[in-house]
Amino acid sequence: MASTMSTTATTAQLGSALTETRQHRSQLSSIWRALRQRPNALAGISIVLAWLLVGLLAPILPLANPDAQDLANRLLPPGPQHWLGTDELGRDIFSRLIWGARVSVPAGIAVIIVTGTVGCLLGALAGYMGGAVDAVLMRTADAILSFPSIILAMTITAVRGGPGLGNALIAVGFVLWPEYARLMRSQVLSLRESEFVTAAQSVGAGQKRVLFRHILPSTDAPIIVKATLDVGAAIVLTAGLSFIGLGAVPPTAEWGAMIKQGADKGLQYWWYALVPGVAIMSVVMGLNFFGDGLRDALDPRRRGR
Amino acid sequence: MGIWAYAGRRLLQSILVLFLVSIATFALAHAVPGDPIEAILGERSAGNPEIRAAAERKYGLDQPVPLQYVYYMRNLFQGDLGESLSTRRPVMEDLQQFVPGTMELALAAMVFALVVGVPLGIIGAIYQGRWPDSLARFIALIGTSVPVFWLGLLALYVFFYRLHWLPGPGRLDTGMKPVDRITGMVTVDAILRGNWDVAKSSIEHIILPAVVLGSFALGIVARMLRSSLLAALGEDYVRTARAKGLSERSVVNGHAIRNAMIPTVTVLGLTFAGLLAGAVLTETIFSWPGIGRYSVQAALKLDYPALLGVTLFVATAYIFVNFCVDLVYGLLDPRIRLS
Numbered sequence: 001m002a003s004t005m006s007t008t009a010t011t012a013q014l015g016s017a018l019t020e021t022r023q024h025r026s027q028l029s030s031i032w033r034a035l036r037q038r039p040n041a042l043a044g045i046s047i048v049l050a051w052l053l054v055g056l057l058a059p060i061l062p063l064a065n066p067d068a069q070d071l072a073n074r075l076l077p078p079g080p081q082h083w084l085g086t087d088e089l090g091r092d093i094f095s096r097l098i099w100g101a102r103v104s105v106p107a108g109i110a111v112i113i114v115t116g117t118v119g120c121l122l123g124a125l126a127g128y129m130g131g132a133v134d135a136v137l138m139r140t141a142d143a144i145l146s147f148p149s150i151i152l153a154m155t156i157t158a159v160r161g162g163p164g165l166g167n168a169l170i171a172v173g174f175v176l177w178p179e180y181a182r183l184m185r186s187q188v189l190s191l192r193e194s195e196f197v198t199a200a201q202s203v204g205a206g207q208k209r210v211l212f213r214h215i216l217p218s219t220d221a222p223i224i225v226k227a228t229l230d231v232g233a234a235i236v237l238t239a240g241l242s243f244i245g246l247g248a249v250p251p252t253a254e255w256g257a258m259i260k261q262g263a264d265k266g267l268q269y270w271w272y273a274l275v276p277g278v279a280i281m282s283v284v285m286g287l288n289f290f291g292d293g294l295r296d297a298l299d300p301r302r303r304g305r
Numbered sequence: 306m307g308i309w310a311y312a313g314r315r316l317l318q319s320i321l322v323l324f325l326v327s328i329a330t331f332a333l334a335h336a337v338p339g340d341p342i343e344a345i346l347g348e349r350s351a352g353n354p355e356i357r358a359a360a361e362r363k364y365g366l367d368q369p370v371p372l373q374y375v376y377y378m379r380n381l382f383q384g385d386l387g388e389s390l391s392t393r394r395p396v397m398e399d400l401q402q403f404v405p406g407t408m409e410l411a412l413a414a415m416v417f418a419l420v421v422g423v424p425l426g427i428i429g430a431i432y433q434g435r436w437p438d439s440l441a442r443f444i445a446l447i448g449t450s451v452p453v454f455w456l457g458l459l460a461l462y463v464f465f466y467r468l469h470w471l472p473g474p475g476r477l478d479t480g481m482k483p484v485d486r487i488t489g490m491v492t493v494d495a496i497l498r499g500n501w502d503v504a505k506s507s508i509e510h511i512i513l514p515a516v517v518l519g520s521f522a523l524g525i526v527a528r529m530l531r532s533s534l535l536a537a538l539g540e541d542y543v544r545t546a547r548a549k550g551l552s553e554r555s556v557v558n559g560h561a562i563r564n565a566m567i568p569t570v571t572v573l574g575l576t577f578a579g580l581l582a583g584a585v586l587t588e589t590i591f592s593w594p595g596i597g598r599y600s601v602q603a604a605l606k607l608d609y610p611a612l613l614g615v616t617l618f619v620a621t622a623y624i625f626v627n628f629c630v631d632l633v634y635g636l637l638d639p640r641i642r643l644s
Contacts, residue, residue: 139321139322139325140325142322142325143322143325143326143328143329144329146322146325146326146620146623146624147326147329147616147619147620147623148578148579148581148582148585148619148620148623149582150582150585150586151581151582151585151600151615151616151619152616154585154600154601154604154612155333155604155612155613155616156333157604158603158604158607158609158612159333159336159337159338159609160336160338161338162607163605232450236452239452239454240452240453240454240585240586243452243454243586243589244585244586244589244601244604244605245601245605246604246605256452259452259454259455259458262458263454263458263590267458267461267462267465267466268466270462270466273455273458274458274459277451277452277455277458277459280452280455281450281451281452281455284450284451284452285446285450288446288449288450
């Protein structure tokens with residue numbers, strides 16, 4: 001009898017799991033279909049992927065060594081020899097730009113993955129546990145959100161001992177998690193009251209199981225959109241820290257640091273600071289286009305508009 | 306709930322957040338690597354045992370941590386933010402000197418953002434999907450995706466270096482002295498004292514940084530107004546207004562915009578934080594004497610008292626502005642008060 005019951009239960013579970021997968025897959029394919037109708041979103045993600053790809057392939061691409069100095073050919077304007085000119089040490093700016101993509105873009109993505117995950121977990125915990133846990137976590141988030149991000153990031157970088165890409169990225173991550181915590185908390189709060197959670201609780205699922213197996217998988221859309229847009233914000237913030245001298249230190253080829261070096265040389269060497277700025281702008285715009293498209297694709301009310 | 310009860314509740318919330326912010330800065334001050342006395346006094350003074358003992362007593366560093374926080378707050382309430390390691394002056398005096406410059410810049414940027422952003426948002430909503438909309442959205446997109454420090458360099462290159470239309474970095478023309486201080490805002494003081502040369506130079510110098518700084522806020526204002534105006538135009542009361550034969554202009558101006566302004570006003574609070582953050586970079590590029598540049602120099606020199614003083618000041622200002630925005634929100638939309 002018991003075994004029959006468990007078989008039935010297993011079959012039922014299997015069945016529901018299958019439906020779930022199928023639903024999930026059909027949801028994904030409908031998002032993909034919606035995205036395909038949005039050329040802006042596709043163009044956006046293509047730009048970002050292209051930067052990621054050339055960044056990753058930088059070591060095997062036929063580029064000049066980004067750190068090779070050539071003092072006889074300093075601060076050359078763009079030309080056939082050096083497509084985007086050279087910097088104050090005669091290094092090839094085009095090559096440094098591509099190598100910079102290897103730093104700036106993955107760093108922005110990694111920071112958002114880490115800070116987003118931490119923020120979401122803390123937010124989910126706050127929303128699900130309520131009470132003192134909720135109060136402490138969310139008030140901490142409020143306090144952090146009261147600081148303008150770059151000022152707090154500057155302070156954290158300084159407190160951690162000064163300039164350095166690592167310190168800058170830690171600071172950026174620290175500044176951004178509370179927004180994820182808030183977003184996740186509000187989702188969990190509403191999901192906590194829904195019937196499938198009550199159902200899971202009534203069959204004796206533990207708190208951890210309810211939170212991780214039932215509530216968390218049901219929350220995704222707004223957070224993914226936010227994360228996409230925030231990668232751009234993280235790239236700009238990191239570049240900003242490098243620009244004021246608190247981020248990447250020489251000789252790292254990082255876009256923000258390149259703009260700073262270009263600006264320090266003076267306006268007559270306009271191409272030096274212009275080029276990495278265009279690169280940052282293209283990535284951020286690409287992410288904005290993709291994020292907006294994704295938001296529309298994930299929101300059934302906006303589909304087809 | 307009446308407006309006073311609502312204001313009172315929001316005030317209590319703001320005070321709570323301020324309290325948390327003070328704990329956060331206190332924690333940051335304690336996270337400073339090395340010797341805290343050295344961080345406050347500098348290496349040389351910290352070597353002197355008498356000065357050291359006096360500082361330990363003043364900041365309560367010989368006491369347990371919770372008590373140290375009490376000392377910290379007592380000093381704060383007396384307006385004592387410590388002494389800057391680089392300027393060798395009380396941080397409070399430095400703030401009094403540099404805050405008006407940032408305020409002046411942020412106000413000019415906000416004016417630019419509203420004067421350009423509001424029409425852009427309205428055009429975008431009215432001509433939804435047509436070219437003015439695309440143009441408005443594109444300008445708004447540039448405003449939010451271009452790094453402000455890079456836009457500043459570009460603006461300097463085009464309008465100062467190439468075209469010579471506007472002056473380069475700095476607060477006033479070289480050799481020109483600001484008038485005697487009244488408010489600390491150079492333009493306002495020059496006008497109050499009737500010194501038109503200084504006023505003219507001051508206004509010329511503020512245009513580029515204000516436009517650059519305001520471009521981010523412009524993008525946010527335009528996008529927000531566009532989407533909330535679109536939502537408002539789809540409401541029943543707009544259909545009613547149209548049905549009773551009002552012209553499109555009075556439908557938009559008299560009915561839709563008023564409601565669309567509510568979310569836009571809230572966003573202005575957020576935008577203000579963006580302006581303060583952007584001021585850090587804008588002031589650095591334009592050699593603007595404000596707290597943004599002051600904080601960058603403090604961070605680079607690891608001048609912790611100055612940096613923490615600015616951080617605390619800016620957070621307080623941000624909380625205050627958000628409190629004001631919430632009040633306006635409550636006045637504009639009675640439903641907010643009731644919920």
